Amino acid sequence: MLRCRSRRRADGVVTAYDGRAACGVSTQTEALTPSGLRRVLITLCVTETTSWGVLYYAFPVMSAEIARSTGWSMPAVTAAFSVGQLVAAFIGIPVGRRLDRHGPRAVMTAGSILATVAVAGIATAQSLSWFVVAWLAAGVAMGAVLYPPAFAALTRWHGRDRVRALMILTLAAGCASTVFAPLTAVLAEEFGWRRAYLMLGLILAVVTVPGHWAGLRGRWPDVADPRPDGQVRSSVPRSPAFLALTTSLALATFGSFAVVVHLVPLLVERGVDTTLAALALGLGGVGQVAGRLGYSVLSRHVGVRMRTALILLACGVTTALFGVFTTAAALIAASVAAGVTRGVLTLVQASAVSDRWGHAQYGRLTGLLSAPLTIAAALAPWAGAAMAELLGGYAPMFLLLAVMSIIASALSLASTPRISTPLLAEENR
DSSP, X not given: OOOEEEEEOTTSEEEEEEGGGGGTOOOOEEEEOHHHHHXXXXXXXXXXXXXXXXXXXXXXHHHHHHHHHHOOOHHHHHHHHHHHXXXXXXXXXXXXXXXXXHOSHHHHHXXXXXXXXXXXXXXXXXXXXXXXXXXXXXXXHHHHHSHHHHHHHHHHHHGGGHHHHHHHHHHHHTTHHHHHHHHHHHHHHHHOHHHHHHHHHHHHHHHHHHHHHHHTOSOOOSOSSOSOGGGOOTTGGGSHHHHHHHHHHHXXXXXXXXXXXXXXXXXXXXXXXXXXXXXHHHHHHHHHHHHHHHHHHHHHHSOHHHHHHHHHHHHHHHHHHHHHOOSHHHHHHHHHHHHHHHHHHHHHHHHHHHHHHOSTTHHHHHHHHHXXXXXXXXXXXXXXXXXXXXXXXXHHHHHHHHHHHHHHHHHHTTOSOOOOSHHHHHHTO
């Protein structure tokens, strides 16, 4: 009888093997130990916070100064950033396919290297066309290093414990604006926007390139969950359930980003001073943290179908409050409530695929799902402004956004596929 043995490596990987290896038959399997799983989670918490801070949140802080110092129009500067977001949406699809086959280590490390180069290109751009090309490169990098690939990594490695891991990651990365917005403002004021971007690019390189390469090592598991992942076929993206899921989440995402961008103008329109309006926006971030902390409890007690519908409905209700309330105190309370639903919505998006179709093609399906969501987020700022102008104010615009989220909630009821196995049927009730 051949004896099976195992050993623990220093990198947190358990290697199992048996006597057949001596006959030239490779039977080695590897799985991350608890310490290895913690390493992956800590790594992504740090690298996601840094990547979001440098590639996303630094731009709103410096966009006005970029336009002023270069002479480029503000719409043109903002359009370059938006084009980068659109590129990130489409690049996520091939990135997801590669993640399914090979894991996140190589693709996220390469994305970090490209991100560093792109930030340097943004900082040194001497013409608007150069600036746009640099943001195109940044968009490719964002598709390889921001939430979708990180979600794929945690979903596959953590398996049934994925909700807790995703919650911790989004809580940590939710601090990106808190850390990098003021840091960017200080650097830009002291050194100018070009040097500020160069310094931020250096931080990005030092933290994320070695972080992804060293922190994401380990065997990429085939399937970490005993669900019928083999049932996932190429027809899933064309299925009614997937189309309903994509449409409902795209509508909710559009509304969520439009609320964030236009909240301060709405409050000013209601007579709230700018400083208090900015505080209300910041308190919405506190609400996001609270919402994410409570999501794991909700996921244990409410099935996928009803959980998704209720959260999207809550997004609509809290958005409608902005169109109804008029006092500063009530509007601030609405901002916190909207932040709660916005924070939970991120986790709904992260777990939407695995909750319905398992893990086998999570990267590919999430890439396909994320593309229209990212497009919706990129279009929300100017589309919201156009809606406000057409409707004669921000209050009716917020009410229209609320209606869109309520429609999304109804559509989400059709977003759960028919599952034949008792396990998934129970979870998707």
